[in-house]
Amino acid sequence: MKNLFKKLLLAAAIIYLPATSFAWGTQGHRITGLIAESYLTPKAKAAIKAILGNESLALAGNWADFERSNPDYKYTEVWHYINLDKGYTPSEMQAYLKTDTVTDAYTKLVFLMGEFKKKNLTQEQKFFNLHMLIHLIEDIHQPMHTAHSFDRGGNDVKVTWFNNPTNLHTIWDSQLIDFQQMSYTEYAAAINFSTAAQRAEWQKAPISQWLYESNKICQDIYAYSKDGDKISGYTYNFKFISVVNQRLLQGGVRLAGVLNQIFG
Numbered sequence: 001m002k003n004l005f006k007k008l009l010l011a012a013a014i015i016y017l018p019a020t021s022f023a024w025g026t027q028g029h030r031i032t033g034l035i036a037e038s039y040l041t042p043k044a045k046a047a048i049k050a051i052l053g054n055e056s057l058a059l060a061g062n063w064a065d066f067e068r069s070n071p072d073y074k075y076t077e078v079w080h081y082i083n084l085d086k087g088y089t090p091s092e093m094q095a096y097l098k099t100d101t102v103t104d105a106y107t108k109l110v111f112l113m114g115e116f117k118k119k120n121l122t123q124e125q126k127f128f129n130l131h132m133l134i135h136l137i138e139d140i141h142q143p144m145h146t147a148h149s150f151d152r153g154g155n156d157v158k159v160t161w162f163n164n165p166t167n168l169h170t171i172w173d174s175q176l177i178d179f180q181q182m183s184y185t186e187y188a189a190a191i192n193f194s195t196a197a198q199r200a201e202w203q204k205a206p207i208s209q210w211l212y213e214s215n216k217i218c219q220d221i222y223a224y225s226k227d228g229d230k231i232s233g234y235t236y237n238f239k240f241i242s243v244v245n246q247r248l249l250q251g252g253v254r255l256a257g258v259l260n261q262i263f264g
Contacts, residue, residue: 024174024248027174029135030059030188031058031184031191032138032255033056033255034056034057034185035191036251037256039199039252039253040256040259043264044256044259044264051130052127057134060130061135063135064076064080064132065135078103078104079108080105080135080139081104081105081140081145082106082211083148083149084147084218085149088212088215090209090212093215108136109140109207112129112132112136113133116129134255137258138251140207140210141214141247141250141254142247143243144172144221146218148222154172155168156227157169157222157227158228159171159228161231161236168221176236176244177244188252191245191248192249194249198253202254203254210250214247217243217247224236
């Protein structure tokens, strides 16, 4: 058990290394985590610090992506998304999730939230569960993580971005965010504006609503760009950057809400 905990701590240290393309890129997870930190209660902050030590939420959010390259955690690869091969209404989404028994972002997020109700978790379990919970809440606010199975969440929709080959998933993971040319602290400060009423409304929404929102946006993304398209980066940015910013902000606010609920 001690060896496992050492491995977990070592893995946390590698968050400073460059990342390949995952759900929200490195910047997106950092932005969402930093926003979440601004809405934590003092009690939640203390409880989280007891688990993460000096690691911030901004950095903890990327742990799960880096660990995907670790054979010990390869089984978590399918935790990062939910396959939704069509658009859903809110009621259809609720009905679908009631029958969802596969291992995906929804079922594992519900599982992790339930785990924190247990009183006998070890420090190692809390460490793993918290990192995964943070990451999955952030992931499902990235619309292309509620996308089609048959194109692997847009990874197989090959397009160009400023004449450079890429895919639809990568544009939403990182390229739109990176195009703003801000550090994650600058970005979070630039978009972290909401009223108390907005935050309360976002936080009271069930997970099915979060997924409905992402899935609805996902259908707009698919309708706008097809395989082989040469995307005009400036036009695409103008159309979608406000959507990206909204999802980053909502993800951060909702992450804080869940953590405050769990830890007080």
